[in-house]
Amino acid sequence: MPVVPPTPDRVAAVVETLGGEPQHLEARVPPRWGSLTRELLAVNMVMAGCKPEYAPVVRAAALAMCDARFNLNGIQATTHVVAPLVVVNGPIARRIGMNSGGNVFGSGNRANATVGRALRLIMLSVGGGIPGELDKSTLGHPGKYTYCIAENEKASPWAPYHVEHGYMPDDSTVLVIAAEAPHSVTNHVSDDPQGILDSIASAMATIAHNNAVLGGSCTVVIGVEHARTIASHGWTRDDVRRYLWFTGMNSWDEVSYGNRYAPPGGVTYNRNLPKWYPRRSGQRLPIVFTPDDIHLFVAGGAAGRFSAFLPGWSTATTPVLRAVDGDTTFSSPARELECSDGSCRL
Numbered sequence: 001m002p003v004v005p006p007t008p009d010r011v012a013a014v015v016e017t018l019g020g021e022p023q024h025l026e027a028r029v030p031p032r033w034g035s036l037t038r039e040l041l042a043v044n045m046v047m048a049g050c051k052p053e054y055a056p057v058v059r060a061a062a063l064a065m066c067d068a069r070f071n072l073n074g075i076q077a078t079t080h081v082v083a084p085l086v087v088v089n090g091p092i093a094r095r096i097g098m099n100s101g102g103n104v105f106g107s108g109n110r111a112n113a114t115v116g117r118a119l120r121l122i123m124l125s126v127g128g129g130i131p132g133e134l135d136k137s138t139l140g141h142p143g144k145y146t147y148c149i150a151e152n153e154k155a156s157p158w159a160p161y162h163v164e165h166g167y168m169p170d171d172s173t174v175l176v177i178a179a180e181a182p183h184s185v186t187n188h189v190s191d192d193p194q195g196i197l198d199s200i201a202s203a204m205a206t207i208a209h210n211n212a213v214l215g216g217s218c219t220v221v222i223g224v225e226h227a228r229t230i231a232s233h234g235w236t237r238d239d240v241r242r243y244l245w246f247t248g249m250n251s252w253d254e255v256s257y258g259n260r261y262a263p264p265g266g267v268t269y270n271r272n273l274p275k276w277y278p279r280r281s282g283q284r285l286p287i288v289f290t291p292d293d294i295h296l297f298v299a300g301g302a303a304g305r306f307s308a309f310l311p312g313w314s315t316a317t318t319p320v321l322r323a324v325d326g327d328t329t330f331s332s333p334a335r336e337l338e339c340s341d342g343s344c345r346l
Helices: 008-018 038-048 052-065 072-077 091-095 110-125 193-204 210-214 224-232 237-247
Strands: 025-029 034-037 083-089 148-150 173-179 183-186 218-222 249-251 284-286 294-298 306-310 320-323
Touching (some): 008 038, 008 052, 034 038, 038 052, 052 083, 052 091, 052 110, 083 110, 110 148, 193 218, 237 294
Parallel strands (some): 218 294
Antiparallel strands (some): 173 320, 249 284
């Protein structure tokens, strides 16, 4: 990846956008717990190729990643492939020119690429997440270069993700969520919600990703054509999440490998799964513990009946949704919701 020289003038322009005070401490970044000052935030943004106007998004995402609930310490140091995915909602995504449409996870957009790249440089240089040292990921994935998208609010038939979670349409937010690489789901046949969602549920129902054995949260990205078909039958985002939770299940026999590794006379016990999960032959187990653990977005281009499933990491991390400072109509922290317990629907 190219690196832009962090000259004093370039760094000063970003610091000014952040509010001045170069030595102001924004966060401590694990696992090395380095101090992320505004100046260091600006330096990493410049090196990544960010424009100064991207600064509020980068800062909000960095603060969300350093929230204790997210457990960046574990995400940086795990042997799993996981990387923080950043999803941006609200006017700021459009204002800085983020891509929410075709090739949304791919190349070709400066804002998406450099915002994600700046965050990775911060994780490397300030957090110390250097592969082979504190970063112990066995395989990693390309999202560990950059992993940042915007929701396609204009093409979505539903309210945007941040509105569903208590924010106003004119507010801007970032969500950080631990995610594997996108697993493509293709369905060019179904003209009803059940057929499309059964395809997504089939991608979710596998014993080979972390959610199947460790729970936690996951991400589902519904392509525009799929979303319009689903919504045309009156299905809401909540209907979609609940259907996927109820349908995308594994059997206990699969998860326990037929119980063939149980001790003599015993039953396989996975301490990472809830105690209330029945551990008996024929029982079906959900991929994540609740429908609200499925974080649903609409993104991608107008053509192509594709969606994607992004497995998560484990219950050791909680997705964090945070307002972009200076780009909201309110300042109450009570509106910065964490929804894994389902409280957003109340």
